[in-house]
Amino acid sequence: MIEITMPRLSDTMEEGAIHKWHKSQGDTVAVGDILCEIETDKATMEYEAFDSGILSTILVKEGETVSIGALIALLDDGKGGASPSDIVKKVADSVARAVVTPNPAVDSAPILERSIRPVGNRRFASPIVRRLAENQGIDLNLIQGTGPAGRIVRADLEAFIAQDPVVLAHQSTIVPTIFTQIDAKRGSEKVEVTKIRRIIAKRLGESYRETPHFFVTATADLELLTQMRSDLNEQNAAKGIAKISVNDFLIKATALALREHPMINVSYQGDDSPTILVNHRINIGVAVASKNGLVVPVIEDADQKNIMSISADTKRLASLASTKGLSLDQMAGGTFTISNLGMFGVEEFTAIINPPEAAILAVGAAIKEPVVIGGQIVVRTRSRLTLSSDHRVIDGAQAAEFLQTLIGILENPWRLLS
Amino acid sequence: MVMKTYRQALRDTLREEMLRDESVFLMGEEIGVFEGSYKITAGLLEEFGEKRVRDTPIAEEGFTGAAVGAAMLGLRPVVELMTINFSLIAIDQIINSAAKIYGMFGGQVKVPLVIRTPGGGGQQLGATHSQNIELFYAFIPGLKVVAPSTPADAKALLIAAIRDDDPVLFLENLALYNTNGEVPEASEPAIIGKAAVTREGKDLTLIGYSRMAYIANKVAEELAISDGLNIEVIDLRSLRPLDRETIINSVKKTNAAVVLEDDWLTYGIGAEIAASISDGAFDYLDAPVRRVAMAEVPMPYSKVLETAALPSIQDVTHAIYETLDAMGRPRHKIGQGHD
Numbered sequence: 001m002i003e004i005t006m007p008r009l010s011d012t013m014e015e016g017a018i019h020k021w022h023k024s025q026g027d028t029v030a031v032g033d034i035l036c037e038i039e040t041d042k043a044t045m046e047y048e049a050f051d052s053g054i055l056s057t058i059l060v061k062e063g064e065t066v067s068i069g070a071l072i073a074l075l076d077d078g079k080g081g082a083s084p085s086d087i088v089k090k091v092a093d094s095v096a097r098a099v100v101t102p103n104p105a106v107d108s109a110p111i112l113e114r115s116i117r118p119v120g121n122r123r124f125a126s127p128i129v130r131r132l133a134e135n136q137g138i139d140l141n142l143i144q145g146t147g148p149a150g151r152i153v154r155a156d157l158e159a160f161i162a163q164d165p166v167v168l169a170h171q172s173t174i175v176p177t178i179f180t181q182i183d184a185k186r187g188s189e190k191v192e193v194t195k196i197r198r199i200i201a202k203r204l205g206e207s208y209r210e211t212p213h214f215f216v217t218a219t220a221d222l223e224l225l226t227q228m229r230s231d232l233n234e235q236n237a238a239k240g241i242a243k244i245s246v247n248d249f250l251i252k253a254t255a256l257a258l259r260e261h262p263m264i265n266v267s268y269q270g271d272d273s274p275t276i277l278v279n280h281r282i283n284i285g286v287a288v289a290s291k292n293g294l295v296v297p298v299i300e301d302a303d304q305k306n307i308m309s310i311s312a313d314t315k316r317l318a319s320l321a322s323t324k325g326l327s328l329d330q331m332a333g334g335t336f337t338i339s340n341l342g343m344f345g346v347e348e349f350t351a352i353i354n355p356p357e358a359a360i361l362a363v364g365a366a367i368k369e370p371v372v373i374g375g376q377i378v379v380r381t382r383s384r385l386t387l388s389s390d391h392r393v394i395d396g397a398q399a400a401e402f403l404q405t406l407i408g409i410l411e412n413p414w415r416l417l418s
Numbered sequence: 419m420v421m422k423t424y425r426q427a428l429r430d431t432l433r434e435e436m437l438r439d440e441s442v443f444l445m446g447e448e449i450g451v452f453e454g455s456y457k458i459t460a461g462l463l464e465e466f467g468e469k470r471v472r473d474t475p476i477a478e479e480g481f482t483g484a485a486v487g488a489a490m491l492g493l494r495p496v497v498e499l500m501t502i503n504f505s506l507i508a509i510d511q512i513i514n515s516a517a518k519i520y521g522m523f524g525g526q527v528k529v530p531l532v533i534r535t536p537g538g539g540g541q542q543l544g545a546t547h548s549q550n551i552e553l554f555y556a557f558i559p560g561l562k563v564v565a566p567s568t569p570a571d572a573k574a575l576l577i578a579a580i581r582d583d584d585p586v587l588f589l590e591n592l593a594l595y596n597t598n599g600e601v602p603e604a605s606e607p608a609i610i611g612k613a614a615v616t617r618e619g620k621d622l623t624l625i626g627y628s629r630m631a632y633i634a635n636k637v638a639e640e641l642a643i644s645d646g647l648n649i650e651v652i653d654l655r656s657l658r659p660l661d662r663e664t665i666i667n668s669v670k671k672t673n674a675a676v677v678l679e680d681d682w683l684t685y686g687i688g689a690e691i692a693a694s695i696s697d698g699a700f701d702y703l704d705a706p707v708r709r710v711a712m713a714e715v716p717m718p719y720s721k722v723l724e725t726a727a728l729p730s731i732q733d734v735t736h737a738i739y740e741t742l743d744a745m746g747r748p749r750h751k752i753g754q755g756h757d
Contacts, residue, residue, distance in 0.1 A: 126745075128673050131701040146746045147705075154673060154704040155746035 002051050002075040004035070006060075008068045010328050012199050013040045014141075017065040018072065022046075023055045029075060036072075041195045042295070043328045053077040067150075125152035132157060141198065196293040207355045211268075212391040215350045216399045218407055222366045223380045225249055225413040232417075241308075247286070247340050248311040250363060252416045255282045255302035257406040258336060264402050265335045267356040268393045276393055277356075285334030285354060286314060290321040296354060297326055298334040307416055342366060348384035358393050361406075362386040419600040427569035427601045428458050428534075428590070431576045432496065434605055436466055439494060442580055443470040445481050446498030455500050456536065456595055482508035482533070486515045486585075489531040494580060499535040502589065503547050508533075509554070516585035517560030528583045532576075536590035538629055538680060539728055545716035548724070550681035552628075555587045556657035562610055563657040565589040567631035569599040571655055574608035581607055589657075591629045591680075611659035615668065619650035622741060623668040623675040625691055627654035630678035630729070637734045649738070657687060665691060666698035673704035674745060676737045678729060683711035705744040708737045 006016050019037040023029055029049045038047050057074040060066050123140050125133070129152050133140050143160045145152035193201075226246070233243045258265045259282060267277040282303040285296040297317035299310055320326050336358075339351040342365035351362040364384040371380045385406065389399045409415055422430070436442045443466075448455060450463040450473040463471040474481040478499060485495040499505050505512065516529050539548035556563045562584050566572040572590075579586040616631070617638050626634040631653035638649040650668050654661065669675050675695055677688040688709035695707050713727040 126704040127701045128704045148744050153746045
């Protein structure tokens, strides 16, 4: 009997839901068959069988969420061992030891909780932990439980508080009762934090706390680029080809600039690591606001793709993102990210680095503005570009040089058509 | 303060109350000439005479009923039932008469009756003579049930029971009769319905009554020395009324409780305590409330099996360790041989 457990499908995954079972109980399973689809914090992935046999028992139904490592099904490989009912019993059975039970008819031992396991996405926490955590505004999802069945007990909460300076600071300034009163005055409503929002909060919080960001801003003259783009789109429209966006050109230009500045395309590996990672592939992540929250699909090898191919990629990925159809693979492996708020009229802004990358480009709106060129005031289409860099691996001059190269490419845009 | 046995404290208190109030009189099987099966009434027949120390036939229902009648008419009978097992013969008089009359007759008649009776196993008296069925009476509104665990409480609660205008079942315990303790000389009644925190602590609340309160204190003392644990012990002293406030306040402080009882676990006193904690201190619990009780069997006669069936010090220690483990509390030393 083979025990099939919830796999870890990404670094940030803590639990997964069964989206759909492709096999039913009693079905024959061959190696490589798709057993089910698993929905993680970011994507839905297919789970293939590593062994062949008969799917004897499904333990987690469609729509149910369990932690990594939890038993989701049993596969009978014909080799015997514990029967499904034994294993299921092992999981669900909760009859305690009885001290003396000579007569089963009068025995009625209490159910002890030691054999109960968490089911679904509920975190076990003792009542006092739930109360204290709520009073102090502490997210129990951040705490590792060490009690029975992974229950978070008071000792875990206290250890967590003791080691987290943010919580400490929070605690010393906020008196819970006052907090509650103010909430009432504000007419506050508690809205559940979605999984994706939790991940965003955790990762970007870590990034901003731990990464020494510095910001370099420069202006790119996009007059030629916008002209070239409208000419190209006009010609393409006649052929029925979809429009190319300014952002597509930005991706290509950034990729080319990164090729010239490989030390921007790196990852810091921590204070204790003797090395940093220099990434030889240039994979550009594009921050997309989807209805589910921020997602960052990745255009792989953007330096080697032509503009039409990049444009096709971004359109496909953005549309998948808006329907939560992005796979983990489509979001993994980025080496640099572009965040563009130009479409909202934002002139300039700074972005938080998406770890483990070392830099992110924040792109402002392309705006027509008066500029002095050759002693004359002329109107040009310009855009502010702000590079956020991890100062542990990138110095100010490097960031400035990269930006200079990037702007050079954007202002002489014909290279982008190659 | 004077050092006395639990037995002596009971005997002296009966005598003092009989001296104090002429309406107090004793009834029971072999309490006069034989001075009681457990010698609680030693010397009292000689001192007070047959009118106030009455030997009865072996007919619990009859003499308990007679005591109810005497109480209704203004006397203060103290009935001795040889063991709580024999109360089963008198149960109709206790539950349907003693407990009900005051309410059913609109408060016109009080029943100031005391029924003294020992419970407890461990004496190889067999299944029918080793039960702890005080729960039957603690279940009944209209009755009070007290259960002292020390000689001092035996005195204070017996005074309170005799002076109380309601029927009181006064639970003694065979295993406690020879225990020693300091007893105050003054006749100060206890407050019925008030538990005692007999040992203050912060690590865990250990709750018991009668013999199990005695065990609780003993285990707490041992674990303080062996493991540096700081266990709070509550001696319930009264099963009805039940002092939920003291229990809840303690659990709010310690976040965990282990309840000890000599009766059976299922539907037992411990279940009531655990439910009370869940009601009053749910948001303070860091571990489930654990109960230690007797095995769910009629008490065996064999000494070995009888010992195995009764909750032991090891069972209590084990439950405490498991509860502390569930809370992730480090222990200095780990008890041996409890698995």
